[in-house]
Amino acid sequence: MENFLNNVHITTIMSKIFLNEKDIEILNQLYHNSRTSIRKLADILGMKPSSVFNRLKKLEKQGIIKRYTLELDYNLIGRKVRAYVFIRYDPSSKRDQNELSNEIIKIKDCERVDIITGEWDLLVHVRTNDIPSLSNIILNEIRKVKGVSHTLSVIILKSITKPRLF
Numbered sequence: 001m002e003n004f005l006n007n008v009h010i011t012t013i014m015s016k017i018f019l020n021e022k023d024i025e026i027l028n029q030l031y032h033n034s035r036t037s038i039r040k041l042a043d044i045l046g047m048k049p050s051s052v053f054n055r056l057k058k059l060e061k062q063g064i065i066k067r068y069t070l071e072l073d074y075n076l077i078g079r080k081v082r083a084y085v086f087i088r089y090d091p092s093s094k095r096d097q098n099e100l101s102n103e104i105i106k107i108k109d110c111e112r113v114d115i116i117t118g119e120w121d122l123l124v125h126v127r128t129n130d131i132p133s134l135s136n137i138i139l140n141e142i143r144k145v146k147g148v149s150h151t152l153s154v155i156i157l158k159s160i161t162k163p164r165l166f
Contacts, residue, residue, distance in 0.1 A: 110124050
């Protein structure tokens with residue numbers, strides 16, 4: 001299993017948070033499987049369950065662990081088409097980009113909206129069932145939002161990820 005954290009020092013506004021090797025090992029294990037039990041973590045890391053529990057609570061309190069989540073196999077549930085929709089913002093619409101983003105994120109199948117720099121202003125992450133559904137989202141929903149000037153859509157063929165935090 002690849003270690004995604006190496007000698008991490010996180011600086012916050014008020015103080016510095018230092019992660020030691022055991023903290024990093026716990027985070028690494030949970031990163032790969034957030035359902036790993038405290039007892040299993042303790043066995044893997046050669047620690048007492050109470051020590052693992054206390055470290056987890058500390059990491060949660062510090063805000064390093066925000067939530068425990070799951071990873072779905074979207075193909076098995078019929079959500080096979082992923083796309084990025086780049087949006088050019090129309091400043092004459094009298095709306096700001098935050099308002100525009102908040103409206104777009106409400107559209108079914110829009111998973112995330114990023115405000116970006118460069119030639120385009122917003123990047124929308126869409127996941128849907130099929131190409132006709134994607135077409136409908138772009139043509140009949142996103143493009144009709146006040147403040148959207150132009151769109152450019154790209155379909156994701158394959159994603160290759162490397163799990164890491166930094």
